[in-house]
Amino acid sequence: MAADSALSTVVAAGSLDCKFENAANPCGFPAPDTGIFFFDDLASVEILGMTFGFNKVTILVILGVVIVLAFFLWAFRRPKVVPRGSQNVGEMGYLFVRDGIAREVIGKDGDKFVPFLFSFFFLVWILNFMGVMPFVNFPATSVFAIPVAFALIVYLTWLPLGIYRQGFVGFFKGMLFPPGVPKPMLILLGPIEFLSNIIVRPFTHAVRLFANMFAGHLLLATFSLASFYLLTFTVVGVLGSVASVAVAVAITGFELLIQALQAYIFTLLTAVYIGGALHAEH
Amino acid sequence: MSTLSQGLLIAAGENEPMPSVLAVPIDELIVGIFGFLVVFGVLAKVALPRIKAALEERTNAIEGGIERAEAAQADAEKARDEYRAALAQAREEAAAIRTQAQSDRTAIVDEARTEARAAAATVTAAAEAQLAAERAQATAALTRQVGDMALTLATKIVGQGLADDARVRATVDDFLDSLEQSAREAKA
Numbered sequence: 001m002a003a004d005s006a007l008s009t010v011v012a013a014g015s016l017d018c019k020f021e022n023a024a025n026p027c028g029f030p031a032p033d034t035g036i037f038f039f040d041d042l043a044s045v046e047i048l049g050m051t052f053g054f055n056k057v058t059i060l061v062i063l064g065v066v067i068v069l070a071f072f073l074w075a076f077r078r079p080k081v082v083p084r085g086s087q088n089v090g091e092m093g094y095l096f097v098r099d100g101i102a103r104e105v106i107g108k109d110g111d112k113f114v115p116f117l118f119s120f121f122f123l124v125w126i127l128n129f130m131g132v133m134p135f136v137n138f139p140a141t142s143v144f145a146i147p148v149a150f151a152l153i154v155y156l157t158w159l160p161l162g163i164y165r166q167g168f169v170g171f172f173k174g175m176l177f178p179p180g181v182p183k184p185m186l187i188l189l190g191p192i193e194f195l196s197n198i199i200v201r202p203f204t205h206a207v208r209l210f211a212n213m214f215a216g217h218l219l220l221a222t223f224s225l226a227s228f229y230l231l232t233f234t235v236v237g238v239l240g241s242v243a244s245v246a247v248a249v250a251i252t253g254f255e256l257l258i259q260a261l262q263a264y265i266f267t268l269l270t271a272v273y274i275g276g277a278l279h280a281e282h
Numbered sequence: 283m284s285t286l287s288q289g290l291l292i293a294a295g296e297n298e299p300m301p302s303v304l305a306v307p308i309d310e311l312i313v314g315i316f317g318f319l320v321v322f323g324v325l326a327k328v329a330l331p332r333i334k335a336a337l338e339e340r341t342n343a344i345e346g347g348i349e350r351a352e353a354a355q356a357d358a359e360k361a362r363d364e365y366r367a368a369l370a371q372a373r374e375e376a377a378a379i380r381t382q383a384q385s386d387r388t389a390i391v392d393e394a395r396t397e398a399r400a401a402a403a404t405v406t407a408a409a410e411a412q413l414a415a416e417r418a419q420a421t422a423a424l425t426r427q428v429g430d431m432a433l434t435l436a437t438k439i440v441g442q443g444l445a446d447d448a449r450v451r452a453t454v455d456d457f458l459d460s461l462e463q464s465a466r467e468a469k470a
Binding site for chain 1: 301308309310315320325332339351
């Protein structure tokens with residue numbers, strides 16, 4: 001085989017180049033691992049004695065913020081009663097969040113939280129979407145810190161809101177000891193509810209988004225890399241490469257769906273938590 | 283560990299084991315938090331109130347349009363009712379006028395007929411009276427002429443001397459009376 005002879009030549013030469021990832025390369029398939037989720041700082045600033053680094057993740061978050069703001073400031077720059085063009089698109093998004101999430105989940109007092117939910121939905125969506133955006137190819141939400149930041153904001157919103165609306169005792173009593181449960185069960189239920197609502201909830205809220213985007217990006221990276229890796233000048237190589245490209249394309253389409261869905265779920269859960277804080281559970 | 287990540291780590295200038303994916307670098311966390319707060323602040327203060335106002339305006343415009351349409355419909359219905367009422371009234375008036383005209387015509391015709399009858403009767407009466415007078419006159423004249431002719435004839439037959447005799451005149455008159463009588467009887 002030509003590849004074998006080339007390989008032996010390379011080995012004989014003693015200059016093994018593992019940076020060129022190809023099946024003809026003897027280093028084996030360099031399956032992407034968690035390393036693809038860590039980036040070097042491109043720049044850093046010192047603020048209050050703390051080094052603040054700008055890597056790909058932070059730059060993408062800032063880019064996402066700019067894109068969301070630019071689009072909606074443009075779309076709603078001079079809203080007309082009869083909408084045209086980008087206003088139509090923006091309005092669809094607004095009505096989706098208002099009617100489909102805020103009013104549906106929270107109820108009629110959900111209108112106050114539309115900007116909050118709207119911001120989450122579109123910021124998370126654009127950050128997710130960057131996973132398939134050409135030349136960007138990385139969803140900032142697949143780095144745990146970003147969903148944690150968002151989930152933390154949600155947590156620090158609904159917890160004080162619930163205490164403010166229902167009172168400290170009323171809020172925790174309603175949450176930990178739901179009415180209609182037999183008294184002995186409350187001994188068991190109280191700690192479980194406390195654990196699930198106060199401790200685990202923000203964690204799952206963040207992990208749900210992070211894990212979906214993390215897995216999606218890893219899949220895309222694996223098949224994209226494989227399509228290069230498998231490409232040799234043999235029938236098997238070409239077929240394998242083409243198959244890998246096809247799978248990568250299919251996963252990209254699937255990811256488009258997942259990105260929107262996860263943004264929706266994150267926002268929906270935010271609305272559920274806020275709704276629970278506003279109204280005592282049953 | 284694969285070559286790619288090794289390469290990345292080498293490129294990063296570190297040879298330490300990779301950090302956990304669940305690690306939360308403080309700078310990324312801060313960027314995430316402030317990124318959201320900026321989006322939320324600007325959208326909540328600037329962009330979304332505008333679209334909210336536009337949507338409310340649209341709702342008002344639609345509701346106003348519906349109200350206007352309802353008002354227009356009410357106006358149209360009112361105008362239609364008025365038109366129908368006017369039409370019914372006009373029909374009633376027309377019927378009344380027609381009835382009146384009918385009765386007027388009958389009255390006029392009756393009157394004309396009565397007048398015509400009266401005139402005809404007058405004319406007939408005058409004609410009859412004139413006819414009667416003329417007949418009486420003609421009868422008288424004829425009677426005298428016949429008497430004269432009879433007398434002349436009798437004189438010629440009997441001979442002279444009878445003329446102007448009072449007795450003869452009486453005889454002739456008797457004869458004529460009997461003639462008239464017989465004529466009257468024949469007529470009857």
